[in-house]
Amino acid sequence: MSHHIVELKDVGYVYPDGTPALTGIDLTLLHGESVGLVGANGAGKSTLLRHLCGAHAPQTGRIRIGDTPVVASTLREVRRTVGMVFQDPDDQLFMPTVADDVAFGPLNIGLPPAEAAQRVDRALEQVGALHLKKRPPYRLSGGEKRAVAIATVLACAPDVLVMDEPSANLDPRSRRLLISLLRGFTHTKLLATHDLDLVLELCERTVILYQGRIMADGPTREIFADRALLDSCGLEPPLCMQDCPVCGADRIACPH
């Protein structure tokens, strides 16, 4: 496999109603890289993610995952490589129990039930949710749902983890748990989120989308320090890089 694990070249997509969603997207994710995809509402983040799991086919340009081009005939292989965690865990947890849900992917790949069961246990253990195994998904809290949704994807053993708003609707502690969980993963990760502080903690590289175009792509700290850039893309610096909330002084100089 090439070390360019995800490669988008000049990808463009226009919604059926004529709204351009993505224009000339060039993006390459390297093996093991953790990249934050940020942008205001409607910037095209979710549409871009949908292209990576084959839910949308690019109207112009091309996408490769490893050595495989993303086209209709390779979708099964692509989906095995790319694990997509949806924004709303309720969309992802559709089976009667947590165990059934986590086993859904492995069984669909054709693993024998005994091996699938092992994968279920391993994936649930990784996200610290083994005790929820027999519960129905609608009985879980928001944080638990998120953890199990991640386990359902981990059980398929993907090389690339693609997450849409992983920290949305989580309370601070669940968010913190999620961050430490994701930090432990060695997968190539692409996190689309509005939570810039999360990006700062997890991603060494950040891509800014604005009106369907890539406006910046570089080291996270540098990008978040460029206030003019953030402002022009409808974003604000992460909270931890904003001025002191007590005296308004620059964060580093401030005594508070």
Place this chain on the structure above:
Amino acid sequence: MSIDTALLELRRLDDLAAQDTALHRLDARAKVLVTLAYLICVLSLHPYAVSRLVPFAAYPLLLALLGEIPLGVVARRAALALPFVLFVGVFNPLFDRTVQLHLGPLAVTGGMLSFSSIVLRSLLAVSTGIVLVAVTGFDQICRALGRLGMPTVFLVQLQFLYRYIFVLAAEATRMLHARELRCAPGTRPTLREYRSLLGCLLLRTLDRAGRIHQAMLCRGFQGQMPEQRPKGRFGAAEWRFCLAWGLFFLAVRIYDLPTLLGALAGGLLR
């Protein structure tokens, strides 16, 4: 009862289904088959045969007893169906006025008999369904139906219905709440408002269905729901359960047990 409470009640059945009694351990297919036979027997009785329905109450009662299901829980849920049932049968006494029998001074018409028969039959059927869910679990019932030959398409529909009823109801509750907050207190939604609320809910549901399908495709779905759990065995206990109840249903379906018992008791008294 609000949507929230109704759903909490539904969840209570899940808790009851998680119990571990001999009846709960029985293969779900046996319980489903016997219940189907039961429903056929009850629903095929003559509309005037009210007294013959009484022995059929034994099945849900005994099941609830053996499965340690509180009767109050069953009664409360069965009562939910009552308004619909009453509505279905309410005109019978008006249309069918032929006198069928006399209870002392009271002349009982065919309409009154068929009305009580509809109510009784529906209550029996509904409470049996509730008891079945409480001693088996909805998920197990679906799997049993699948193993009995129900096509996967219907099966998946049923499972998804049960899974998403909570999500859908939560959405509906939020929409109703949002409407209430912008209305004069106590006003009920007009037909027009209901129309747009329902339309909105339908669109959201379609959206969600699309997303769920996408999530399934992402994890390799190819039209078949995978089965992971070890399959239960249809052993001696299951056969015994089916045979015993089957014979009982046949007996009370063919013979008019209450009349026979009445005649016997009358004979003894004489």
